[in-house]
Amino acid sequence: MTRRTGRRPGNPGTREAILDAARTAFAERGYDVASIRGIAATAQVDPALVHHYFGSKDQLFLAAMNFPVDPGQLVPKVLAGDRDGVGERMVRIFLGVWDSPTGSAAQALLRSAVSNEWTARLLREFVTTQLLRRVLENLDVDPVELPLRGSLVATQMIGLAMMRHVVRLEPVASADPETLVAAIGPTIQRYLTGPLPT
Amino acid sequence: MTRRTGRRPGNPGTREAILDAARTAFAERGYDVASIRGIAATAQVDPALVHHYFGSKDQLFLAAMNFPVDPGQLVPKVLAGDRDGVGERMVRIFLGVWDSPTGSAAQALLRSAVSNEWTARLLREFVTTQLLRRVLENLDVDPVELPLRGSLVATQMIGLAMMRHVVRLEPVASADPETLVAAIGPTIQRYLTGPLPT
Incomplete structure (x- = not known):
């Protein structure tokens, strides 16, 4: 996974923290039950930041899976x-x-x-x-x-x-x-x- | 793969040495080309001992795969x-x-x-x-x-x-x-x- 720097708001680890929280949530709770709000809480960021980085829940799931095709x-x-x-x-x-x-x-x-x-x-x-x-x-x-x-x-x-x-x-x-x-x-x-x- | 030393026909390592040689032969040369004679040579035993322990080439293959069903x-x-x-x-x-x-x-x-x-x-x-x-x-x-x-x-x-x-x-x-x-x-x-x- 590539790491980005210089992004604000958030330090360089924020994006990875969100992806880690998303992987845990999708694996443990399933796609339908996992929520952007819950993932944001685990990553200790504002839900708006998750949307800002990744867009929809679908798109966050693809990024968390590191899947090459939409x-x-x-x-x-x-x-x-x-x-x-x-x-x-x-x-x-x-x-x-x-x-x-x-x-x-x-x-x-x-x-x-x-x-x-x-x-x-x-x-x-x-x-x-x-x-x-x-x-x-x-x-x-x-x-x-x-x-x-x-x-x-x-x-x-x-x-x-x-x-x-x-x-x-x-x-x-x-x-x-x-x-x-x-x-x-x-x-x-x-x-x-x-x-x-x- | 484990390596044994000091082997004689009938010592406890002989059976494992034959299975090791069989796995290598079946994987590298394929089932059809691999031979009991070649496997015995690799394991430094007499081919008759391979037959004694394992029977046919089919049965040796099953033993080498550790496969539970014939x-x-x-x-x-x-x-x-x-x-x-x-x-x-x-x-x-x-x-x-x-x-x-x-x-x-x-x-x-x-x-x-x-x-x-x-x-x-x-x-x-x-x-x-x-x-x-x-x-x-x-x-x-x-x-x-x-x-x-x-x-x-x-x-x-x-x-x-x-x-x-x-x-x-x-x-x-x-x-x-x-x-x-x-x-x-x-x-x-x-x-x-x-x-x-x-």
């Missing part, structure tokens, strides 16, 4: 197009991020989540609140089914990332992205919009 | 039944192992593979040669397609293990096994026997 910009791309193509688009956009230079930050996050319960909690909150919920809420499926659909999608997507980038199992590790889109897209489509076991 | 006993269960049910049976048997007390060894292996390139290679060899190849060879699919089918299965299965046991994303983390069999079985079935992208 899901707020990805989700509309997943949703742009017909409903039957959402599975393939999700795989294509996911691979676009993971295969890019910025994907190494996502890989580091995944590795860390495996060995660190605290990072695992942050990753869990991130995947559900920043990615899956936003997509699923726009797909007109039964709200009761959202958690199961979302976590099924996560099993396939995280497994894809693990095998392609961490364990590096061939031929998935070096397959053309469109081969994986064609093979795995229908799985994601079924988890998102297909029939679920009752 | 896939040789699981694969026939996956294959026992009609071809259209192989996906569901694979998920059911996989969950049976991971959810059991012995599953903690598998979880430890997965965690280690994420942080350790050497364990990742062993896991890769294990998954492909001990599990997927054995199942796929009995399903009458085009041999050219075996590697892609096998690694697609691995993405979904390892992702399921990650989300259920490591990241613990709900509701997958505590779902009834049969719910997951019904939801994920068709994915595995398609990867094993369905049409693949060309």
Whole structure:
């Protein structure tokens, strides 16, 4: 993480103190319950300063995760197009991020989540609140089914990332992205919009 | 890796020395190329002693991985039944192992593979040669397609293990096994026997 100096109000440690407080709050209380007000109190700063540095709670979460891409910009791309193509688009956009230079930050996050319960909690909150919920809420499926659909999608997507980038199992590790889109897209489509076991 | 000195056939360090040599050979050369003869040479013992302690190359690999279950006993269960049910049976048997007390060894292996390139290679060899190849060879699919089918299965299965046991994303983390069999079985079935992208 980069450190800035010369900023006012606040000494150079203020930004880091806010991020530390945010990581603790998001991991311990979850994204929905954690509040900017509470995070500011832990960091002993005014809530207005948190907004000044980081903007919204979403943006603070991204900064706390050190996440290289704003899901707020990805989700509309997943949703742009017909409903039957959402599975393939999700795989294509996911691979676009993971295969890019910025994907190494996502890989580091995944590795860390495996060995660190605290990072695992942050990753869990991130995947559900920043990615899956936003997509699923726009797909007109039964709200009761959202958690199961979302976590099924996560099993396939995280497994894809693990095998392609961490364990590096061939031929998935070096397959053309469109081969994986064609093979795995229908799985994601079924988890998102297909029939679920009752 | 531990190093032993003053070894003779039958002293307490011999068994560990063989396992060390086996791990190195399987990780560096791969399961197919590694040989009992070469492993015995590295461990400075007679090949007959390796057979005496561990039996076959398969069994030596399992011992080297410290793997709690013999896939040789699981694969026939996956294959026992009609071809259209192989996906569901694979998920059911996989969950049976991971959810059991012995599953903690598998979880430890997965965690280690994420942080350790050497364990990742062993896991890769294990998954492909001990599990997927054995199942796929009995399903009458085009041999050219075996590697892609096998690694697609691995993405979904390892992702399921990650989300259920490591990241613990709900509701997958505590779902009834049969719910997951019904939801994920068709994915595995398609990867094993369905049409693949060309």
